[in-house]
Amino acid sequence: MTKKFIIVELTVDPANDGQRLDKFLAHRFSKLSRTRIQSFIERDLASDRPMKASSTVRTGMVVRMRREIEDEPETPTAFATLYLDDTLLVIDKPAGLPVHPSARYHSGTVTGRITERYGPGFASPVHRLDRETSGVLVCARTPGALRSLSDDFFHGRVHKTYVAIVHGHPAQDDLLIDAPIANGSALVRIAMRIDSAGKPSRTQVHVVRRFVYDGKPMALVEASPLNGRQHQIRVHLAHVGHGLIGDKLYPDD
Structure with a gap:
């Protein structure tokens, strides 16, 4: 059977500016081993210029990779467009839809759905929302808008x-x-953790309502991250003993 491939585009955001290529890919494909990442770089890059593991990536740079098409989990196909002009696309991302391609998802992502609706290269997400998070996602349609936003x-x-x-x-x-946040341990690399040696991280939380459901105390809260760490709200709320309902990755401390 002939293998089929697609080209996956990964846009570098400010949080990864100046990183080595291998570290950038390890961040995007957190479940893959260093050996697999090195294999990607050696065999599957579709870059216009030669790149190696130590190559530096910059904000706005697009890293193109050849990925074998495999069965991937189903994700939502519909999303609402909240705003559109010559420089911006703002959408309402549904829960269950990842923003960027990863080791598990390639076409069933925000970038893939935007391409399906508007065509290749129409817009690039400026920031991230976790796969299970719904809400407003801002995308840029020009390199200048991407850099500025x-x-x-x-x-x-x-x-x-x-x-x-x-x-x-x-x-x-x-x-x-x-509470400072650091990358996960070697055993659970996808999860972040509280660590005194981590990056400074602050989250403001306001309790909207306390209630009891099915005999269990719960609360509706508004959370505003003052930094942009991965999984910040989930990690912080679990750290203070009030983890998100349904969050299996971050149980209450």
Whole structure:
């Protein structure tokens, strides 16, 4: 049987600016081993110029990789367009739809769905939302818009508020969670963790309502990350004993 391949495009965001190529790919494909990442670089890059593991990636750069088409989990196909002009596309991302291609997902992503609806190269996501998170996602349609908006997100000039239901009844109506976040351990690389040697991370939390469901105390909260760490809200809320309902990766500490 002849193998079929697709070209996956990975856009470098400010958080990865200046990284080595192998570290950038390891961040995007967190479940893959270093050996697999090295194999990708040696055999599957579809770059216009030669690149190696130590090559530096910059904000806005597009890394193209050849990926074998494999069966992937089904993801939502529909999304609402909230705003569209010559430089911006803003969508309502449904839960269950990953933003970027990964080891498990290639076409069933936001970038893939945008291509299906509008055509190749129409827009690139400026920031990220976790796969199971729904909400507003900003995409840029020009290199200039991508650089400018990425810089705004990276330097905290964009205010983001998330709504979540958590375990338990927080004692305070308003709290600031200040705990540094680091990459996961060798055993669970996809998960982030609280670590004194990690990057400074703060999340502002406001309790909207406390309630009991099926005999279990829960709360509706608004959470605003003051930094942009991966899984920040999930990690922080679990750290203070009020993990998100249904979050299997971050149980309450």
